[in-house]
Amino acid sequence: MDRNLSTQLAAIATGVGVGVAIGWLLRAKIHHSLAKHLGNKSKEMAEHAFDEIMGAECKLVIVVRSDLKMGKGKACAQSSHAAVMAYEQIRNKKPILNLWRASGQRKVVVKVDTEEELLEVEREARKAGLVTSLIRDAGHTQVSPGSRTCVGVGPGPTQLVDKVTGHLKLY
Structure with missing residues (x-):
């Protein structure tokens, strides 16, 4: 495989990996913020609220x-x-x-x-x-x-x- 092509493929794979990691971190942060916002309400309610508002x-x-x-x-x-x-x-x-x-x-x-x-x-x-x-x-x-x-x-x-x-x- 051409060295330039493998460098490009490695850069793309790294970009995708970083993007997925950032997505998971943002999801966790938003989920945590919702759980905090909902106070004493159940974890299930926080998850439901998260699912409701995403997108x-x-x-x-x-x-x-x-x-x-x-x-x-x-x-x-x-x-x-x-x-x-x-x-x-x-x-x-x-x-x-x-x-x-x-x-x-x-x-x-x-x-x-x-x-x-x-x-x-x-x-x-x-x-x-x-x-x-x-x-x-x-x-x-x-x-x-x-x-x-x-x-x-x-x-x-x-x-x-x-x-x-x-x-x-x-x-």
């Missing part, structure tokens, strides 16, 4: 109460509060943050008819291991102080977020 897109869904009859500007402000709070909660959770950024930081706004529905969505999201950001209004303008106006679900794996919010209509 998946992420999104943030903001659920707004329509029964409060907020004006468009008020609903936008409340949704912005939910988005900022959601970001604050994940800014140190690099795997989810990076996947959300890579997915274009997608945000979708949907609606529910009652406070009870809003709180049920939040409970289901928490049970699924998703980040939630429940917003209570200060009451300076259109709604009573302490009114729960919206909840952010995620950012999280689109498939998992959709299990909780996919049935809701766009705002």
Whole structure:
């Protein structure tokens, strides 16, 4: 075999080997970060979460109460509060943050008819291991102080977020 060809083949084999090793190290690091993020939840849940997000897109869904009859500007402000709070909660959770950024930081706004529905969505999201950001209004303008106006679900794996919010209509 030509010496130049064998040098090239050795370089390719080394590159593939290094690539596989880096891939396994990154997988282990992301898996560890997820397990840490999920806290006391089981190892199986961490593995399931890892499988859910690898290669998946992420999104943030903001659920707004329509029964409060907020004006468009008020609903936008409340949704912005939910988005900022959601970001604050994940800014140190690099795997989810990076996947959300890579997915274009997608945000979708949907609606529910009652406070009870809003709180049920939040409970289901928490049970699924998703980040939630429940917003209570200060009451300076259109709604009573302490009114729960919206909840952010995620950012999280689109498939998992959709299990909780996919049935809701766009705002």
